[in-house]
Amino acid sequence: MVRKTRKNKHQLFNDNPRGTPRTYGIGYGSTKKATQSLKKIRGKPKPYQKQVATTMYYRAKYHKYQTPGMRDAMKVYGKFLQK
Numbered sequence: 001m002v003r004k005t006r007k008n009k010h011q012l013f014n015d016n017p018r019g020t021p022r023t024y025g026i027g028y029g030s031t032k033k034a035t036q037s038l039k040k041i042r043g044k045p046k047p048y049q050k051q052v053a054t055t056m057y058y059r060a061k062y063h064k065y066q067t068p069g070m071r072d073a074m075k076v077y078g079k080f081l082q083k
Helices: 006-012 031-040 045-062 068-082
Strands: none
Touching: 031 045, 031 068, 045 068
16 A cells, blocks of 8 residues: 655645635636736736636536636636647
8 A cells, every 4th residue: 555645645635725815706707807817816826726717617628607708717717728
């Protein structure tokens, strides 16, 4: 049995440890909201930025009632993730 160390556990979970303030106002409903969201997370660590952008991309992609605005927001997040 392989014992997981603290370092390995960190790699499996998110990069927002307890006690760190969360970023509010992030969204995926339109292009405008997506660009505002990316501006909000600009000063955060790179892994956190990637985590947020990936989450918003897939929330829009698999939304039950997807709108054209969500499809446009997916393009914005997709471009960000390809950098």
